Amino acid sequence: MSSKLADFEDSGNCIHCGLCIASCPTFLELGTEIDSPRGRIQLMRSLRDGTVPLDDTSVRHLDLCLGCRACETTCPSGVRYGALIEGAREFVESRHRRSWWERMKRGLLNRALPNPTIMKTFGWAVRWMTRLGLRRLAGTRLLPASVRRSLRYLPEPETPFRSVNLPEITAPAGAARHRVGLLAGCVMQSLFGDTHASTVRLLTQHGCEVRVPPGAGCCGALPLHNGDRERGLALARRTVAAFDGLDVDAVLTNAAGCGAAMREYGAHFKDHPGYRAAAERVAAKVRDVAEFLHGLPEFAPGRSVNVKVAYHDACHLLNGQGVEAQPRELLKNIAGIEWIDLQEADVCCGSAGTYNLTEPELAGRLAARKARNVVATGADVLVTGNPGCILQIRAALREQGSTIRVVHTADFLAEAYTHGAQARS
Ligand code: SF4
Ligand code: SF4
Known part of the structure; x- marks a missing residue:
């Protein structure tokens, strides 16, 4: 038996x-106890007890x-559900034989997404597809339905995937008051290079020297989340080695899933005496970029903007890192912002790592639910702190005919603090 599932009583x-139950998005949509x-x-x-078979139905x-x-955020008994489901997924992947299509799809996602070289090539190919108008294939019946559903997430020409090679050290604009590490990551550096550039600009404008260790690519979050523990831990080890010993005040991430996984490095390596101390040191320094900027005494609102803004909580920022008030306060502090509360801001949009690719039907229902709530705000811009949520909600809004922009917190702050924010696209 998987050691993590065998440890179930310890963590549950x-x-x-x-x-x-009422906080669970799958229960909200399906209404069945087994999906709560x-x-x-x-x-x-x-x-674990062997009273239910590990078959297609239970999986x-x-x-x-x-x-x-x-569920972890609402649970009064402190059940660490995130650790439970990760252990259960590892148990499933090591013992259950999926169909060849599922094995191929999941294997491909677990290998390709953490690889910046593959993702940069993918981003380059998507840019060309977009330029050549091939995006329209998503709406035709020439391709299988599953491929067409995935193509919905490709960006519009005005928000293309862009890669970036961040310098190892970027000096602050004036005197250095802080020194921070930034995770380059896999998807972020390959497809969301503009958000990385915004992040570095905000940090250096506010007195931070930014260090990006070259060894820190994928943090391991995606494979860990998907039950590929061996691959996830190998990537996590590399990330720990890259940041441990770096003389920085904080290790920053701008992707919610990465931050949530890195904060748990200590727990992931609790049975690895050679890594545990280093993993705990790095985990203790991990901060989301909005959380860090919020704590800077010198971070003050810049230009005035005239934009209606709503905010969506990325699950791994809210539930995985407890970051809720800080991005909201940063945004509300910008002069001219008209703030609109989003109904069900804390309900998952269905992106959830690779969930929208492995479970497109339910992911689509949750995305449509989120988009309906966003449209109801009448906002010009929806801000959120995770790249997956951005792609998911943009696609759902497009399908509902909405022009509301969906932007990363760092991009919105950088835009507002330097040029004044743009309203709808
Ligand atoms: S992690 Fe989310 S979807 Fe899964 S049981 Fe908890 S609330 Fe429901
Ligand atoms: S103890 Fe926690 S996880 Fe269990 S049913 Fe209650 S709220 Fe849910």
Whole structure:
């Protein structure tokens, strides 16, 4: 038996109270107990005890979990659901034989997404596809439905994927008051280079020397989340080695999933005496970029803007890192902002790492639900702190005919603090 699933009693104090159920996006959509946190915890226990077979049906209910950890935030008993579902996924992947199509798809995602070279090539190919108008293939029946659904997430020409090679050291604009590390990452440096550039600009404008260690590519979050623990830990080890010993005040991330995974490095390496101390040192310094900027005494609102703004909580920022008030306060402090509260801001948009590619049907329902709530705000811009949410919500808004812009917190702040923010696209 998987050691993580065998450890279940240590990490799970579930008393079946059901207080988490109303916060679970899959329960909100499906309404079935087995697709709620309480139902899944019971299922994991039964799998561990061997009273329920590990077959396509039981695996299906675990697969449908987004890993959003909303249940963890609401649970009064401190159940660490994120660790439970990661352990359960590792258990499933090591013991259950999926169809060849599922094996190929999941294997490809776990190998390709963490590889910046592959992702940069992918980003380059997408830019050319967009220029040549091939994006329109997404709407035709020439391609299989599953491929067409994935193509929905490709960006519009005005928001292309762009890669960036960040310098190892970027000096601050004036005197250095802080020194920070920044995770280059995999998807971020390959497809969201503009957001990295905004992040570095904001930091250097506010007295930070920014260090980007070249060894820190993928942090391991995606494979860890998908049950490929061996691959995830290998990537995590590289990231720990890159940041440990770097003389910085904080290790920053601008992708919610990366930050959430890195904060748990200590727990991931608790049984690895050679790595544990270094992993704990790095984990203790991890901060989301909005959280860090919020804590800077010199971070003051720049230009006035005239934009209606709403904010969506990325699950791994809210539930994985407890970052909720800081980005909101940074945004509200910009002069001229008209703030509009988003209904169900904390409900997952269905992106959830690779969930929208592996579970497109339910991911699409959650994205449509999110887009309806966003449209109802009447906002010009929706701000959020995770690249996956941006692609997911942009696609859903497009499908509902909306022109509301969806931008990363760092991009919006950089735009507002330097040029004044643009309203709708
Ligand atoms: S996970 Fe927490 S909130 Fe949910 S049923 Fe168990 S104890 Fe209750
Ligand atoms: S992680 Fe999210 S989808 Fe999974 S059980 Fe918890 S609330 Fe539901």
